[in-house]
Amino acid sequence: MGWLEDEVGDLSGIVGSATLRQRGGRWCAVVRVRTTGDNGPAWIQRTRDTQIPCGDVGDEAYDEAMARCLRWRDEVLVSEVLARAQGACDRRVASMRGTDGATPWLSAEFDEYATHYLDVLRSTAAVSPETLRGYMGEARRMIAPRMPAKPISAITTEDVESVMAALLDAGYSTSTVKKCMNLLGAIFKRAVMVDGLVRSPCEGVRPPAPDPPRQNALSGSGWSSLLETLAAMRQTPVVCAARLALLLGLTREEVCALTWRDWDLAEETGMLRITSAVARAESGYERRKPKTNARIRTIPITRAAREAGAARRAEAEAEFAAAGEAGPEGDDYMIGHPDGTWFSPGALTHGWSTLCKANGWVGERGLPLTFHDLRHSFATRLVATGADVKSASRIMGHSTPSTTLRVYASEDATAKQRAMDGLEGALDGGGQAGDGERIVGMLARAIRSAMGS
Template sequence: MGWLVDRWTDEDAAEISSGSLRRRDGHWVALVRVKGVGPDGQAAWRQLTHDTGLVAEEATRKKAEEACRRWRDAIIVRATLVRAERMADEHTAELLRPRGVSERLTMGFDDYAKHWLEVKKSVRGVAPATLRSYSVNIRLLARHMPDKPMAAITTEDIEGVLAAIFDEGYSTTTAKKCMNVAIAIFRRAVLVDGLQRSPCEGVATPTQAPPRQNALGEDGWRRLLDELSGMRQTPAVCAGRLALLMGVTREEICALTWRDWDLAEERGELRIDCAIALGESGYERRGPKTSARVRSIPLTDAARDAGEARRREAEAEWKAAGCGRPGPDDYMVGHPGGTWLVPSTLSTAWSTLSHANGWKGEKGLALTLHDLRHTFATRLVAAGADVKSTSRIMGHSTPSTTLKVYVSEDEEAKRKAMDGVERRLEGRNATAADQDAKLVGALARAIRSAMENG
């Protein structure tokens, strides 16, 4: 505390008058006047009083004077400590603010995080839904972050915030998202504003819980397709068939027009290049959030049947609404008149249909539209598709996403694989499937050889 002795001056000492005694309500009351600063910034005196508790008689005056001195000394000590603490805070802030470092590091986490979010908003390409997610994570982090400048936040503080988030009952997924936002915020503080070290370094990021896998097995997949094909082809039924047969998302289904479908029937493949997504002013039709989402999916006979069945139903809906026939720019699962269906509305319609029919996946949970997408990916791999092709059809940026998130274990496929191993161990004759596998392997080797030889 040597720095405090060097900086302390007479002006820093509290200016307090000598104490005096007054009789009030039969007791000795001590009075002192303290000099401070008024609302106008000018010096102002204010009077403090203290009841000594002694009866106002001459016999007790000396005791009352002693009580007054002790009370005045306590006021001086308290005022001195307050001034010293204020000077210590200023000194700490000065130490934490090296030369050439941004003044923003003196902000609290909440204010700096809001600044970071404004920077994110100014960057083109960040989806409004992503920004809203960031805002929610920041509010959760700020609620538990200590009231310190950014430069003073420690690794222990970050660990305490994570513990508090878990104590509130939030999931591992939420905690991981919050941690990722905190890492990004402090990374900017390091790279842009000169923070010496991110307090997130050394903090173990929570392991995200595995995604829910509620896909259907092959028998369940076939049964559901049969049930859906026999129903009235409402938007929800059509969406379910397309998700099961092509793996498209609800946002992509909502964006499909009859022009898109007609071109798909001509080319033999459906091009996915837009989706209905939530923007700053509501839902809008725009390109997918990643380039991998722009893709072409081969059209199967079952998918063609689903599209044509929906066309017949849509013509009936348009006619009943007095809108004529669906035009090329009308939406396959949209409203008569040409407006699209909001993705959340489509999910609600499917959920109602799923619960009404008691449809459940392998985990015993009600089937969602996204579970149908999981099912399609699983069936695609079980049918022998390589992971790279499956990844492209699903619109994933990397094959690992396909394997980790979208492909469920398939008991029947595992049994077939093990039966194949057993046949080879026992030296049985190759089946037709084995012959096909050999031909495919030979063809792959020939292609690889041709590529290597130019």
């Protein structure tokens, strides 16, 4: 930053000493600030009322007034230094711009400019390391290879649309392509606002319409059957994690962050409190707060969940004993290793995928069950068994109930049948029905019969 020191110049003595004067019966703080005008350096005087009545010099009121005066002088000094530094930076940027106000960055190709943008995000900590890692993958592996080799200033709307079309042709989902378009929009927005690009080529580009949410949840019988199968297996970290996802709706990041202290408290209170998750960091993983405040929640634990915890504890004790370790202790991870480390979400996904393929477990769509499908199945069972949507949303950790219904709760034919049975029961259970009620009852039975066939 040597250029900044050269531009700003000597900062010593830009603010003089602070003094007090009497004005209107109160002490007034006075500070002198050095400025540079057309005729050379000059001093201006700034004043501020301390709101303290005048008294004798050296008394308690005077000392308080002087303390306020000195604090204000420090504020003035910081303000002046920042103003001079900002002015130097503005002049530096202006000197880099061409006659049209553009910086040299507009001559860079997309790959170079995107790297510059990501470096800015990293240095300013504007996004989390996990989000930054995702941006890097989208920019370097997905967007850059499909972007024409031309300067940022020469990229057109047609170029952006061709990138979107190429991503869709390559088989990427519409949600993934939309993420890439959002990143492209942010990159070119910076080019406009900071580097003088006249217009963003992303203006007017509409992202692809979203695909229907992927629904591969288990049916009611499939959910119960898989729970029975898992309960009969050795309670390894992967098996227990799957049971907790099916019984409590936990994500892989949340289940990896559970400690035995968390579980002991849940067994004592009947409520499992979710306050942390294992998430990807700059290098490896770290344990931190969930990504949204809604994910910090309490979940009532059921008898089946208690049984899963007890079975895992017995297996963990055997694992610790085999490793020559005492435990598990409260700080050890429920889904973890005897050396005190957790299962990473990536390792959990890989372990579940291997187990699922070996046993041929599939969801209602006939697709292999992902670990997240277990959470889908829990949400579907929760809604199908009569839970109100607001409660289900809070248990799942969703910001809005609509997310629970739109993304996680699959259709359940049995639940629809029960709903129609309930409607007919309400119509037929009120004693002697009139003509209108009989017609409605017949309509309900016709709809139920059609659904059954």
